[in-house]
Amino acid sequence: MKKETSIPTLLHTSTESLPADSEQGCKSPSCFFCTMNESYPSLRKAKIIQCFKEMPFRDDHELVLALSSLWNIAMAHPNDSEFPSLGVFECMDKLIRRAVNDKKWLLRDQNxxxxxxxxxxxxxxxMNKVQFVEKAIKSGVVSPLMxxxxxxxxxxxxxxxxxALGHIAxxxxxxxEFAVHESEIIELAMKIASTCLDxxxxxxISEKESNRLKYHCDLLTRGLGVLxxxxxxxxxxxxxxxxxSLYLLNCFACRERxxxxxxxxxxxxKLCKMMDxxxxxxxxxxxxxxxxxxKTKxxxxxxxxxxxxIEALGNISRSSDDWQEMAIxxxxxxxxxxxxxxxxIDITVIFLGDLVELGSNGGRRELGETITQTLLQDYHKVKYGNLRLKSKNVERALEEIWDLKVDRKKREKLMSEEEIRERKLLVAKMKKEGNLHFWSGDTEKAVMKYTEALDLCPLKMRKERIVLHSNRGQCHLLLKTPELAISDTTxxxxxxxxxxxxxKSLWRRSQAYDMKGLAKESLMDCLLFVKGRVKSENLKRARxxxxxxxxxNKQMDATRIFAPSRSRMSNKQEDNVQESSDPNEADQIKGLHCEPSIVEEPLAEKRRRRKLQWSGRSKKGKGYNQKLWIKEIRQRTKGVDNQSQHYCMGDWL
Known part of the structure; x- marks a missing residue:
């Protein structure tokens, strides 16, 4: 077995971390820094043991320096056995107990x-070694940590x-041995996880800078003191x-305790809101x-x-979140x-039904096939047997998945090449008609044409199907049906x-999530959209x-960890103003917290209205000048890069 290396001696290279008379030589026999500089192993060991025994009873300003150095060593070398074998846990146990029980000592100097x-x-x-955990528990560290x-x-x-308790558990x-305090630990961890942010x-956070505890600020900033x-x-x-706190709960849950x-x-x-x-x-x-x-019954x-x-898991499963696979x-x-x-199944089929064609994800190949098999595992009983589900919508959704993944594949295998070519031409024609309906402002007819094209489009034409789904998603955005837009873009x-x-699907889904008020999902899609833009362009030209x-900017503010707490306090202040002040002042304060939606609906509505007006003119014989319209849009987006103008005008692939 490989012998563990001991921690190197700590040299006094900085006068800031030493007593004032350190240059003349330390006279204390239990000085931690002198002990660490001891070169003889046997003498060093004896001094460390003595130092740990005396440290809890010391009452001088050097104690904090010793603890700070010990913390740095423990963080840098958590697997080194020197200190755990020489009584560091007993020392820390006594120090915490003294701090909890002796308030005067705690508030003295820098204790x-x-x-x-x-x-x-x-x-x-x-953190890592069970041998150290055994020594820690025998030393009684659990009680002071509690x-x-x-x-x-x-x-x-x-x-x-x-x-510390999470590592021990x-x-x-x-x-x-640790689970002696099980019920209290569970209740405290649940309470902390639920209320710690507020x-x-x-x-x-809400306190003025002058009212904050100084030692909190010092620990947070390492003495820099920048707000x-x-x-x-x-x-x-x-x-x-x-x-x-959630990890500590997980240690009990994985053992079904x-x-x-x-x-x-x-x-x-409350837990479904702790997924940021x-x-x-x-x-x-x-x-x-x-x-x-x-994983438990x-x-x-x-x-x-x-x-x-279930809905929170569904939203994550249809997002660009790093934990998408875990939600699925x-x-x-x-x-x-x-x-x-x-x-x-009534709720999950809505979310997972959009993922049945998902490819490899997180190292797992064809995750969509796994989703399909799970959703359809008893559909044959519904289709051919007597099994009836509570909701007709669920049966209809499962029927669509069955048709897409089973029946349609069989039909297309039997198609001749000539029939496939005809379908390709027909799909292209319907897509073009859908685009024309969209440009003329008839969004509902555009949706119908894209739907017809998707029904005819061969499954192998993935690129065409991507465009059709994405275009139909854009139509749903304009029709203000974000759930359908999310479904199509997904x-x-x-x-x-x-x-x-x-x-484009990322950006459109980001807008749809924004319309639904799901800030994190919107942000993740938008960040991935920007990342793709930067990758596709020259870094010098990327904008x-x-x-x-x-x-x-909007979603970053909305997803900050203290955003709910800040909103709660703002609402409380508004209520106080409404009770104590005149209505006009309350309305002004309320207006400060209103944020408009980022979805480009105003421009879309103007475009739609203008199209309708121009369509009316064409009927009267005045004609429709598309170039004039594009020129006007570009004037409105002056100063924006060309690609942004295309997105504003609903550019299609």
């Missing part, structure tokens, strides 16, 4: 930083306590606190816990009764269970490759279209 660093040291050393988890100090210490070998916003950095770091830490508590209706309702992951993109957040619950039963959770897995697990299938994106998704920049 307020000590519980934060101590909990971080425990969390770092218990005190921090209860909020005995502040949310900053609560965050590192959740991290992740190891199977020591889980039973708490941090109320206690820190913007403080707010950004607080946002990151709030997201981590929520994600780590306390599922009755975790699967409470109220918590599941934008501030902390490496964490699956709420969707990770939901997938774990979907109790979890599936509870989730199938929550329409909000959750829905498939619910559909494969006979006890939950018919509870959720089908177009499913047919396109994952490496190069159809850019983000103004309409995409506006959409990104």
């Amino acid at each position: 307020i930083y000590i519980p934060y660093y101590a909990a971080h040291v425990i969390g770092s050393y218990t 005190e921090l988890l209860r909020g005995k100090i502040t949310w900053v210490e609560q965050r590192v306590a959740v991290r 992740s190891h199977d070998k020591t889980f039973e 708490d941090i916003y109320d206690k820190f 913007e950095i403080e707010n950004g770091k607080a946002e990151e830490w709030a997201s981590q606190l929520q994600c780590w 306390s599922l009755d508590l975790i699967c409470s209706r109220e918590f599941l309702r 992951g934008l501030t902390n993109p490496t964490s699956p957040a709420g969707i990770g816990l939901i997938r774990t619950l979907c 109790t979890g599936r039963q509870s989730l199938s009764d929550s329409q909000e959770v 897995d959750c829905l498939l697990l619910l559909l494969k269970d006979p006890e939950t299938r018919y509870k959720v 089908r177009a994106l499913s047919l396109s490759s994952a490496a190069r998704p159809h850019s 983000i279209p103004y309409y995409a920049a506006r959409m990104i």
Whole structure:
């Protein structure tokens, strides 16, 4: 077995981290820095043991420096066995207990930083090695960490306590010893995950800079003291606190422990709103816990009764979210269970029905085929047997999937080449007619023509089908039916490759999600659309279209982790103004929070109205000057790049 290397000696290279008389030589026999510089192994070991024994009882300003250095070492070398074997856990345990029980000592000098660093040291050393976790539990670190988890100090210490407890709970070998506090940990973690964002916003973000706790600001910014950095770091830490709380719950859920508590209706309702992951993109957040619950019978039963959770999973499954595959897995697990299938199929078929032609995704080939098989696993009983579903719409949707994936494939295999050529010509003609109807302002007829073209278009003509679905999606945008627009653009994106998704469909789906108020889904599509634009152009010439920049700015504000808390406080202030002030002032304040939709409806409506007017003129013999119309549109979009003008004018492939 390879011997672990010890931590290198800590040299006094910076006078800022040393006592004032360090240059003359330290006289304290238990000085942490002198101990780390000891070159003889046996003497170094004895000094470290003595240092850890005396550290909890020291009462000088150097203690914080020692803890800070120890934290840096633990973060850099979490697998090194030197400190865990020499009593670091007993030392951290006593320090946290002293901080919790002795308020005067905690507020003296810089001792307020000590519980934060101590909990971080425990969390770092218990991250990977189960041997260290066993020593930590025997040292009694769980009890003081529970005190921090209860909020005995502040949310900053609560965050590192959740991290440490999550690492301890992740190891199977020591889980039973840790699970002594099971019910309390579950309740506290659920409460923290549900309320931490509002708490941090109320206690820190909304406070004036002068009213914030100084040590919070120092920890967040490492002493820089810049307000913007403080707010950004607080946002990151709030997201981590929520994600780590959910991870702690996941450690119990994956072992099917306390599922009755975790699967409470109220918590599941809140859980479906904890899926942002934008501030902390490496964490699956709420969707990770939901997938774990979907793997258990109790979890599936509870989730199938929550329409909000199913709809949230469906929206993610039809988006450009990094966790799209995980959301699809959750829905498939619910559909494969006979006890939950018919509870959720009414909703899931709406979302998954648009993904039946999805290609490889996340390393899995032909994910669409898996979705198709799951949706149609008992359709033969509906088609040929006596099985009847509750909703006729569901039966109709399944029938369309059956026709697309089964009957239509069989029919097209029997077609001759001449018949296929005729269909191609007919599809091109119908597409052209649909475009003409669209340009003339008759959007509903355009939808009909695109639908007829899709019904005739051979399945092998993927490019043509992408364009037809995308164009029909644009029509639905103008008709203000965003759900149908999302459906069509999702089908177009499913047919396109994952490496190069159809850019216009991304932008149109982004607009549709914006119309529905789904900010995160809109943002993810818009970002992917911009990324595709930048890739397709020369980097020196690449420019983000103004309409995409506006959409990104809007949705970034809407998806910030504190956006709901800020909105809640704004609404509260408006209510107070309405109660105490005149109505005019209340209306002015309310108007400050109104944001117009980014969807380019005004221009589309003007274009449609102008087309109708010109159509009327042509009937009177005045004619229709398309060049004049294009010239006017370009004047209105003066200063915008040419490609942006094409998007504004509804350019078609």
